[in-house]
Amino acid sequence: MNNTKMQWFKDAKYGLFIHWGLFSLLAGEYNGKRTDHIAEWIMNYLDIPVEEYRKLAASFTAEKFNADEIVRMAKEEWGMKYLVFTTKHHEGFAMWNSGCSDYNVVKATPYGKDVLKEFQTACEKYGLALGLYYSQAQDWDDPDGYMYGHDNSRKNFRRYLDEKCIPQLKELLTGYGKISILWFDTPMDMTEAESGELADIVRTLQPECIISGRIGNGIGDYLTTGDNFIPAMPLERDWEVPATLNDTWGYNKYDNNWKDPEEILRLLLKIVRRGGNYLLNIGPDGQGDIPRQSIEILNTVGKYVRENADAVFGTKTTDLYPYDLNWAELTAKEHKLFVHVLKPITRVELLNVANTVRRAYLVRNGMELECRSRNICEGDPIVEVELPEELRQQKNYAVCIELEEEWPVFEPIRG
Numbered sequence: 001m002n003n004t005k006m007q008w009f010k011d012a013k014y015g016l017f018i019h020w021g022l023f024s025l026l027a028g029e030y031n032g033k034r035t036d037h038i039a040e041w042i043m044n045y046l047d048i049p050v051e052e053y054r055k056l057a058a059s060f061t062a063e064k065f066n067a068d069e070i071v072r073m074a075k076e077e078w079g080m081k082y083l084v085f086t087t088k089h090h091e092g093f094a095m096w097n098s099g100c101s102d103y104n105v106v107k108a109t110p111y112g113k114d115v116l117k118e119f120q121t122a123c124e125k126y127g128l129a130l131g132l133y134y135s136q137a138q139d140w141d142d143p144d145g146y147m148y149g150h151d152n153s154r155k156n157f158r159r160y161l162d163e164k165c166i167p168q169l170k171e172l173l174t175g176y177g178k179i180s181i182l183w184f185d186t187p188m189d190m191t192e193a194e195s196g197e198l199a200d201i202v203r204t205l206q207p208e209c210i211i212s213g214r215i216g217n218g219i220g221d222y223l224t225t226g227d228n229f230i231p232a233m234p235l236e237r238d239w240e241v242p243a244t245l246n247d248t249w250g251y252n253k254y255d256n257n258w259k260d261p262e263e264i265l266r267l268l269l270k271i272v273r274r275g276g277n278y279l280l281n282i283g284p285d286g287q288g289d290i291p292r293q294s295i296e297i298l299n300t301v302g303k304y305v306r307e308n309a310d311a312v313f314g315t316k317t318t319d320l321y322p323y324d325l326n327w328a329e330l331t332a333k334e335h336k337l338f339v340h341v342l343k344p345i346t347r348v349e350l351l352n353v354a355n356t357v358r359r360a361y362l363v364r365n366g367m368e369l370e371c372r373s374r375n376i377c378e379g380d381p382i383v384e385v386e387l388p389e390e391l392r393q394q395k396n397y398a399v400c401i402e403l404e405e406e407w408p409v410f411e412p413i414r415g
């Protein structure tokens with residue numbers, strides 16, 4: 001794999017996924033019936049006829065939508081480095097001014113503005129890499145797309161590719177500046193030749209743009225894991241976990257199963273430690289407003305990420321530490337071992353760490369902490385960091401232990 005092309009992605013670690021479309025207007029409910037599935041699938045799960053569904057566009061006014069504010073928060077409050085926006089989800093509706101389908105946000109809605117353009121402008125202003133989600137196989141609005149009227153067969157898939165998918169991809173790759181990721185999804189049984197054709201278009205029009213694993217047939221530039229599934233160990237390839245804050249991607253007013261910010265933080269640290277990226281989702285509502293709970297969770301996690309940026313960004317995967325710590329997650333970079341303390345403790349004790357330590361400090365403000373390396377009575381090496389009284393009551397802070405050696409040395413358990 002071309003390393004320079006992947007470098008920004010390897011360094012990015014943390015990104016914002018945005019699922020927004022006509023499905024957001026329904027908010028998980030149609031004609032008094034609630035969907036118990038991910039809300040952006042409501043057209044499919046509640047069997048909404050195409051002609052009925054299309055009428056939603058007439059009520060897309062997006063009064064609360066503010067791309068600048070979303071991107072500003074992602075960058076400045078949440079500490080994220082990239083954004084992936086649903087330009088066309090399975091519903092088939094284009095969130096930009098598409099020249100080859102009038103079923104788009106400019107031509108079919110009272111809002112009438114190019115949402116993607118607004119995200120592009122904001123991403124350029126704040127310096128966030130812009131990625132585009134595009135549902136290449138499923139299109140519930142095109143009779144030749146997969147799953148049109150639940151029909152999973154290919155029909156005249158070639159016609160759909162030539163008349164909608166490929167022309168739209170070309171628009172996306174030529175009209176919106178630098179595109180950092182083309183986030184394909186649900187390849188269904190598209191052939192390797194078809195996946196390759198789409199990849200070639202991306203690579204010809206924007207050679208630096210990277211392609212998500214879900215282009216299918218193993219030809220993406222990195223692995224996309226199952227949604228919300230976290231690999232248990234480092235992987236050979238670059239990878240990314242797409243994940244939700246509740247149980248849906250598209251907005252659902254009935255879904256209040258929000259994850260705890262501490263759970264999100266722990267997942268982020270596990271993913272970073274194992275060499276992956278965390279792509280966390282928000283689902284703006286029909287007006288373009290972001291659920292208050294999403295903002296609160298991301299603000300809390302973001303404060304930690306910004307205050308402890310040195311312990312998150314630029315870290316590398318290392319050998320696995322042999323013990324499972326319930327009070328901490330570990331990350332490392334050259335000559336530094338970071339201990340992310342996630343529960344109150346009286347002292348940092350890392351058994352079987354065989355390094356010589358130079359010094360330790362609190363990452364968020366540089367406060368020096370007393371530390372030592374020694375052998376315990378059984379002969380095993382240990383690294384210890386003393387904590388002042390005020391830190392013993394706290395959680396969610398990072399300690400940096402500077403190492404004489406370049407990398408942490410974890411000894412196997414011999415006992």
Ligand code: JFZ
Nearest residue numbers: 038040041185186225226227242249
């Ligand atoms: C897909 C979409 O169908 C869904 O609406 C959402 O956009 C999500 C991010 O992606 O759903 C998937 C695709 C792949 C897996 C799971 C859900 N997978 O590989 O486990």
